[in-house]
Amino acid sequence: MRKVPAWFIILSGLGGLVGIISIIYRLIVGMKVTNLTSSVPWGEWVAFYIYFIGLSAGSFLFSTLIYVFGQKNIEKAGRMALVSAVIALIAGLLFVWIDLGHPWRFLNVFIHWHYTSVLAWEILFYVFYIIVIFAEAWYLMRCDLAYLRDTSSGFRKTLYGILSLGWKCPTTEERFKACHIQSLKVATVLGIIGIPLAIGVHGGTGAIFAVVKARPYWYSPIFPIIFLVSALVSGAALMTFLYAVLGDKKSPDYMNILRNLGGWMVLFISLDLLLMVAELLVGLYGNIPDHVYVLKTIMFGPYWYVFWIGQMGMAVIVPIVIYIFKRDSAFWLALAGLSAVVGIVGVRFNLVIPAFVAPPIPGLEDVYNQFRLLFEYFPSLTEWISSIGIISLVVFIFSLAYNFLPMFELPVEVIIKKGGES
Amino acid sequence: MKVMNPKRRDILKKFIGFMVAGALLPDVFKPKKLSAQNIKVDISKLSKVYKEEDPIVRMMRDLQRALKKPVEQRRWVMVIDTRKCVGCNACTISCIAENRLPPGVVYRPVVEHEIGEYPNVRKRFFPRPCMHCDNPPCTPVCPVNATYKRPDGVVVIDYDRCIGCRYCLTACPYNARTFDFGEFYTDGVGIHGLMPYESIYTEEYGVKRDRTKKKSPVGNARKCHFCLHRIERGLLPMCVITCIGRATYFGDANDPNSLVSQLIGQPNVIRLKEELGTEPKVYYII
DSSP states (O other), X not given: OOOOOHHHHHHHHHHHHHHHHHHHHHHHHOGXXXXXXXXXXXXXXXXXXXXXXXXXXXXXXXXXXXXXXXXXGGGGGHHHHHHHHHHHHHHHHHHHHXXXXXXXXXXXXXXXXXXXXXXXXXXXXXXXXHHHHHHHHHHHHHHHHHHHHHHOOHHHHHHHHHHHTTOOOOOSHHHHHHHHHHHHHHHHHHHHXXXXXXXXXXXXXXXXXXXXTTOTTTOSTHHHHHHHHHHHHHXXXXXXXXXXXXXXXXXXXXXXXXXXXXXXXXXHHHHHHHHHHHHHHHHHHHTOHHHHHHHHHHXXXXXXXXXXXXXXXXXXXXXXXXXHHHTTOHHHHHXXXXXXXXXXXXXXXXXXXXXXXXXXXXXXXXXXXXXXXXXXXXXXXXXXXXXXXXXXXXXXXXXXXXHHSOOSOOOHHHHHHHHHHO | OOOOOHHHHHHHHHHHHHHHHHHHXXXXXXXXXXXXXXXXXXXXXXXXXXXXXXXXXXXXXXXXXXXXXXXXXXXXXXXXXXXXXXOOOHHHHHHHHHTTOOTTOOSOOEEEEEESOTTSOEEEEEEOOOOOOSSOSTTTTOTTOOEEEOTTXXXXXXXXXXOOOOHHHHHOTTOOEEEOXXXXXXXXXXXXXXXXXXXXXXXXXXXXXOGGGTOTTTTSEEEOOTTHHHHTTTOOOHHHHHOTTOOEEEEETTOTTSHHHHHHTSTTEEXXXXXXXXXXXXXXEO
C-alpha cells in the first residue's frame, strides 16, 4: 500500500498549526476579525461549512453505492469514502463553530433546542450521522484493526487497541468469512440508515437557505436538491482524486476502478449542470428584481470568475473534457477529480454570499456608509488564513488516517494466518 | 409593571407644556412690543389658539391606559406618516443614543428615495424600524429560541441565550437586524482608549450590560425592540419622542380609542412586503 509522503504530512501539519493559531486568535478577538457585515452576515466560513458538509455527505452517499447498492467495481474506494466523510464533517462543524458570535454557547443548541429551526434539526442530523458513519467504518475495519493491533507494537499497538475497541477476529477461515459477511451486512444496514441521514444532512443544510423567503435566490425548492447533487459531485470527485493518487497502481483493476469512479463523477456533474441551468434560466426569466440582480452579480459582477472559472470551468467543463479525452490516464483523471473538488468551492461561495448583495429594502444600500452595514463583502486576511489553515488541518488528519488506518482491505490469508499463530 | 412616578410625570407635563407654549408664543400675543415684562403665558388663551393637544401628550395618555391592562391584551404598533417625514434622521440618532449602539448597529435607518433628475429632484423618506411582525420570519429559524414574540407582539432577543449564528439576520425580509461585532467608535483612534460615552451601560430590555468586556450584546444579533425599557416605565419610544415632524406614532392597537388605532383605520395605510405574509406591526401612512 502506498503511503502519504512524510514531507506532505509535515507541510500540511504546519498549515494545520496556522489554522489552530488563527482559530485561537479569532476566539480571543471576536467576530471583528472578519469582513462580514450586518447586511452580508454569512461569508467565507459558512461557504466552507456547507462545502465540507457537502463533501462529507457526498463521500458517504458514494460509499453507499458500494455497500448498499452493490457497485462491486468501485469497492476499493469504500473505506476511503467513509473516512473522508467523518473528517469532512468535523471540518464543516469546525467552520460553523468559529462563525458563531458566541462559540462557547454552542451547547445551547441542545439545551434550548428549537424544533422550528432547520439549523437546530441539522445539528441533530450531524450528530446521528457522525455516529452512523463511525459505526459503519468501524464494522468494516474491525478485523483489520484487530490484526494490526496484534501484529504491531508500541504506539501503534495502543492506537489500534483503542480503535479496534477490543474486537477479536475469529481465527478459522470459515468463521472469519462469516464474520466478514456479517460486517458487510451491518455496513449495508448502517448504509441504509445513513442514506436518509445523509440526505437530511446535506439536503437539510440546503434547506437552511431554501426556507428563507426573504431572499428570492435561496427561496426555491430546487435549492436543497442542488446542494445534494453538488455534494455527490464533490464526493465522487474526491474519491476519483484520492483513488488515482493513493490507490494501488499495481493492482490489475486499478484503471478500471478509476474509470468507473470518473464515470460516476461525470454523471453527477451533468445532473448538477442541468439543475444549475434550470435555476439560472428560470430565475432570469422570472425577472424579479432581487433575484435577477443576484444572478447577474454572480455571472457578471466583480467576482464573475468564481462562477465562470470555478463553478463552470473547474467543476464542469474541465472534468467532463478530461473524461471524454483522457479517461485512460490516471494522472489526468486525478486532475479532473481535483479540479472538480476545488471548483465546488466556487459553487459553495456562490450559493451563500451573492444572496446578500441585493438589499431587501431598495434604497438601504444608500443609507449606510458604515463598513459593517455595507452590502459588499470580501473575506478578510484572517478569514483566508484560518480557512486555509483549517483545510490544511483536515488534509493533515486525513493523511495520518490514511497512513495508519487499513484503508484497503487486507487479504484474507494474511489476517487468518496471523490469527492462527497468535 | 413600573409606571412613571408622579413627580416625573408632572415634570414631563410641564416640560411639554412649555414646549407647546414656546412654539405658539408669537401667535398668541401678536405683540406690538415684545419685551421681557409683558410675556406671561396664559394657558386659557393658549388653548383657544391651539385646539388640539400635541399628539405626544395624547399618545402618552394612550400608553398609560394600555399599561394598566395585562401584557397579553396590549398590541403595540407603530405608525409612520411618510408625508410628514423630512428625513432629518433625528430618530436614527436618538435611537443610537438611547440604546448606546456601537458602530455598525442601527435599529432605525431612514431610507431615502430620490425621484426625478436634476434639477427636478424630489425626495421621499421612510424610516425602517423592526416591523415586529405578527408572523416573524426571524424567530422560527433561531436554533436556540433566543428570539421570540412577546405576548404584546414585540419581537425580542434574549442576549444571554443567543449564540450569534446570524440566521435571523438572513431571514429578515426588512434587514431589520444587525450584528454586534464588538467594535467601538474610537477603536484605534488616539491614545486615550474608549471615550466615556462608549462605556455607558446599555439598558435594553431593562438589563444593564457593559459592552466593553466583550460580553453580550457583543456577538449577538440586535434589533429595535420598540424601546421596551421605556414603554414599561410609561415613556414613548425614543424615536417617537424625538420626531420633529411628529411623523411617528406609537400605541396600543387593541385600544380603539388610541391614536394609532384611529390612524391605521385610514385608507391610505400600507405595510411593507405584505406579500410575504409577515403581518408587520409598523404601518406607513402614504
